[in-house]
Amino acid sequence: MLKKTELSGVKEIARRANVSIATVDRVLHNRPGVSVKTKEKIDAIIKEMDYKPNLLARSLASKKTFRFAVLIPKESSETEYWKAPLQGIRTAWSEIQVYGVEVSFFLYDLNDRATFDQQAAKILEEDFHGVVVAPSFINEAIEFYKQCETAKIKCVFINSDVSNVKPLSYIGPDLFQSGKLAGNLCKYLVPEKGNILVFNISRVLDAEHHLLRKSAGFEAYFEEAKLPVHIDVMTVHQTDYPSVIRELCAYLKDNPVDLIFVTNSRVFTIARYFEENNISGIKLVGYDYLEQNLQYLEKGIIDFLICQKPIEQGYRALLTLYDHFFHQIGVEKVQAMPIDIITKENYKYYKN
Amino acid sequence: MLKKTELSGVKEIARRANVSIATVDRVLHNRPGVSVKTKEKIDAIIKEMDYKPNLLARSLASKKTFRFAVLIPKESSETEYWKAPLQGIRTAWSEIQVYGVEVSFFLYDLNDRATFDQQAAKILEEDFHGVVVAPSFINEAIEFYKQCETAKIKCVFINSDVSNVKPLSYIGPDLFQSGKLAGNLCKYLVPEKGNILVFNISRVLDAEHHLLRKSAGFEAYFEEAKLPVHIDVMTVHQTDYPSVIRELCAYLKDNPVDLIFVTNSRVFTIARYFEENNISGIKLVGYDYLEQNLQYLEKGIIDFLICQKPIEQGYRALLTLYDHFFHQIGVEKVQAMPIDIITKENYKYYKN
DNA sequence: AATATTTTCGGGTACGTACCCTATTTACTA
DNA sequence: TAGTAAATAGGGTACGTACCCGAAAATATT
Structure with missing residues (x-):
């Protein structure tokens, strides 16, 4: 709790430039009404002092909204x-x-x-x-x-x-990279020639939709890493529980699956199905820190969640x-x- | 960019209480010099207004250091x-x-x-x-x-x-939990009955040292999960490269290892050894976002780094x-x- | 050269709070 | 009851910046 040392900002500039505070203020906000000469002089001093305006004082004084x-x-x-x-x-x-x-x-x-x-x-x-x-x-x-x-x-x-x-x-x-990270993780979860299902659950899917970009990143990872996994991509547009599960079951009936990667926060839908039907042995990776997802993470039904703050x-x-x-x-x-x-x-x- | 609406804080309090700003200030900082009666009155008004001091103005006006x-x-x-x-x-x-x-x-x-x-x-x-x-x-x-x-x-x-x-x-x-997370990750990296080496590299190791707590968390994870991995813990007090590697080699000569978990940022030491001697097949997990570590992460020699901001x-x-x-x-x-x-x-x- | 106009600038007050210094009131002493 | 001390309260300035308003200086117009 001691005293301050030097002089304040604009005042000090004004003193050194032999002008008034108002003039300094004008060049700071490059408002008109300052001759080129004095403007240059003040600019030089500002630069030399490495002047940083006091934001507290600024917003105190400013009535801008x-x-x-x-x-x-x-x-x-x-x-x-x-x-x-x-x-x-x-x-x-x-x-x-x-x-x-x-x-x-x-x-x-x-x-x-x-x-x-x-x-x-x-x-x-x-x-x-x-x-x-x-x-x-x-x-x-x-x-x-x-x-x-x-x-x-x-x-x-x-x-x-x-x-x-x-x-x-x-x-x-970075959605593509986010998908690649998911691939990176899933690599550790599936066997050598494992089978992976990428699952898009969304009512609307524009051409450039972010789910598709994650999905693309995911596939790119395995391609670049030259890992011989088998990847299927499935998309459902009906997002209610029965619809999703119906599609999922149809797929599971005909295809072996080691891991499901859900490209958005709706991974809990799948997790719920796994829990209710006592399905284990299929790894589950999805997105987002939601209460709905965390409970399945805690139970070990979801292995990883990816989250982007x-x-x-x-x-x-x-x-x-x-x-x-x-x-x-x-x-x-x-x-x-x-x-x-x-x-x-x-x-x-x-x-x- | 419109105008403000109401009156300011202390001023408004002073107005309502029919006192001066200084008196309001006294009760705000409960400084002496205010009669019980007026203090109570002012306190009531402060409460009623749910007055929150303007921190900007406060620190502007305060010359405290x-x-x-x-x-x-x-x-x-x-x-x-x-x-x-x-x-x-x-x-x-x-x-x-x-x-x-x-x-x-x-x-x-x-x-x-x-x-x-x-x-x-x-x-x-x-x-x-x-x-x-x-x-x-x-x-x-x-x-x-x-x-x-x-x-x-x-x-x-x-x-x-x-x-x-x-x-x-x-x-x-939370050091113990940090070790548990490491265990959680490593679970995916080693085979069913894998062999893990936990590696403490530190000159000084107090009884309650944070490396030991991470190490404990790591072991606790596998114990709780009832996973039949074999875990050895090794500690070296000489932190220079030759000393560390000497100890490591001695261990590796006699023991099969699937994964090494280094409990601090010095995981790059091991990674360097792996790279220089073309050793692959041993997974590597360690700590901290250092340039030294990131290069080995990029190269795929380190699999995971744990980091705590x-x-x-x-x-x-x-x-x-x-x-x-x-x-x-x-x-x-x-x-x-x-x-x-x-x-x-x-x-x-x-x-x- | 005198006036009008524009450009350039300084004085002064405000923002909300802290705190010093002095004025007034109350209580106490002899 | 005067005289003094203590308690209580108010006035005023400062913090660093924004910005209005009017003054002075420079330039243009007649």
């Missing part, structure tokens, strides 16, 4: 995955609320493309500065992105990216917008999330 | 592990420096107990408010902790904890002290780090 929107799927009864990013966004919001950040939520239905457009339209009606988007529907998302561009609304994408579109930042997994994705998405607008910081174009491996022995310590 | 010390091992030529926590501490420091935080570093030599005491003594001579400690030497650390207690210096432990000692916070792995440990250690002193926030007594699994396919995305 920014409005952000959030366009992500709502949590469904079938999977609670989207609770996590939402939670992360809420946490970030609570931290930066005091700096004058307003956030509005627009949640769409993963099983209904139309709801995406509806919510997107609502956002465009209002006057937002930025928006966090989970682009589950490729074409719709691209269209929305373009409209945001003309409306000068900054976009941050989370959870899956979209080619040919350059948002302010993408925060999420959904809470942090949401958290960082909002903070990225905040950094961009308040600190005028150049934000990372791509913020690749780690690809985490969760097992029975470490899940209790995992931070989603 | 806190001094923290850091007592951790220095990076050695043998392992660069301790670079990471140091880096995390430095990052945290750069973020909170503006709030008046001073940090001094006292680095000791992992191969020389005496240096711990020397640096510890230096810390006690000066007037610090808090200290970040890596208690590598159990008894010395306990002694230091006690002296800190009488000197009213708050301690935060990182990397490994010490029983019977209750620091402000412990930030690091050393950078974040340092980062959070300093922030914990900061939170405690500046925000008077009750900090978490134990901040268990996640137990992360690193492979060839996900290490590029890992954040240490």
